[in-house]
Amino acid sequence: MTKPRSRQVRPGSSRSRVNAAGRAVRAGVQTSDDIEVIENWRKAHNKVLNDWQASLRAKCKNREVTFAQRLKRRRTIFDKLARQPGMELCRMHDIVGCRLIFPDMESLYDFRTRFLQNRRSAHEHLKVDRDPYPYDYIQVQHPTGSGYRGVHDIFRYVARSQESKPWDGLQIEIQYRTEAQHAWATAVEIAGAITRSETKFGKGSEAEKDFFRLSSEMIARSAEGMSSCYPELSNTELIERFDEIESKTGTLRHLRHVKMAETAYTEMSKQGESKAMVLVFRPENLTLAIYGFADLSSASNYYFGRERENSEEDIVLVRVAGELKKAYENYFSDTTNFIHLMDRSRELLK
Known part of the structure; x- marks a missing residue:
């Protein structure tokens, strides 16, 4: 009896062809063939997502954790290529991802530590040997200085059978956040939707970006006993700076009424x-x-x-x-x- 063929979308182009399509999009000269190549590359990542989400869901059982998964939208991929001129499409590690939201820091790190220690798959954990780990944006400030806080793990898919070989090398991002960190990130995206400023990607006004840097510092101190963007400010200075920015932007006022x-x-x-x-x-x-x-x-x-x-x-x-x-x-x-x-x-x- 022959085995049924996989219904998963297979990568249909070479890595060099995928990267060429990404460069064409960045230059604004993409063809319909380039779009098809990128769509195939994007959809092929669903195989990786499906394999990972099943394992993570099982580990979340009987734990106080909210789980979600997502496939990055085509437009978001295009935007990222435009924002990062040196980015090759094949190196984009967050085309698919899973997000886990925890009540507090202790449960976040406990889950992640146990998950990584007990992981049996051969998938490659990227940059795990770095000290400090560069994707722990709780311990290390995010490179954009935006105030974003959370931990990311990036894995490169390693096929366990000949049938899975076409997906070798595709990547997935696992995000871990506390509820407080998620609330902040949520507010950033809502504010971006209101103003069309995409503060999340560093495109907003300086005042709006500072609003979220200051709010990140306030939440980190009050909810988690930590610091974020402005550790040098006293509590009084922090609140005064925040009030000044809020009077200019009205961001918190807008969020109250959305x-x-x-x-x-x-x-x-x-x-x-x-x-x-x-x-x-x-x-x-x-x-x-x-x-x-x-x-x-x-x-x-x-x-x-x-x-x-x-x-x-x-x-x-x-x-x-x-x-x-x-x-x-x-x-x-x-x-x-x-x-x-x-x-x-x-x-x-x-």
Whole structure:
């Protein structure tokens, strides 16, 4: 009896051809063939994601952790190529990723330590021998100085069978955040959606970027007993600087009043659990539509079709166990956690 052929998308082009397509996109001279090459490369990463998510989900059982996975959107890949001129597409390590959100620092590091110690797969853990580990953005400041905090692990896929050889070398990023760190990152993305400034990628005004650097420092001190971007400031100086920036930007005030998708999510929840969802965010009017699907294949077909037809929409395909809203909070109206942390920080740091 012959074995059934894998339904996973295989990489269809050489690494050099993929990199050439990426360079064409960066130069703005991409052809339809370049787009097809990149789409194939992107979709091929689903094999790596599926293998990893199953293992991580199993390890999350009976733990207080929120898990989510995602495939990077084509437009986001293009934006990253434009932002990083030296980036070759084949070296982009976060085309697929998993995110784990923990209540506190202790549970985050405990889970990660146990996971890495008990890991039996042959997949290569990149830069793990560096000291300090360069992707621990809690212990080492993020290279952008943005205030982002969290830990990332990057793995290179190593095939365990001849059948899996085509995916050899593809990469995946595993993100670990505390709930406080996730609340901050959520607020950054929501603010970017409001202003179209993409503060997350360093494109916002200097005042808006400083708002989030200062808020990161306040949250790190009050919620985790640590420092972030401004360890040299006293608590009084920190709050004074924050108040000055807030008076200029009104960012916290805007976040208190954002409304995007609470109703849509509630209605979707009433219809029963979906195996996969497609989220369509329209920045021009701050609305979000959510489409539920009974299976991942149907959701994928809708996602790729809609993405081809609507380049300006922010479209996300998600398959999340349970807490969709919590894991992808940046696509919903709930900034409550960030606002609560900021209000609490002011009280504790007075």
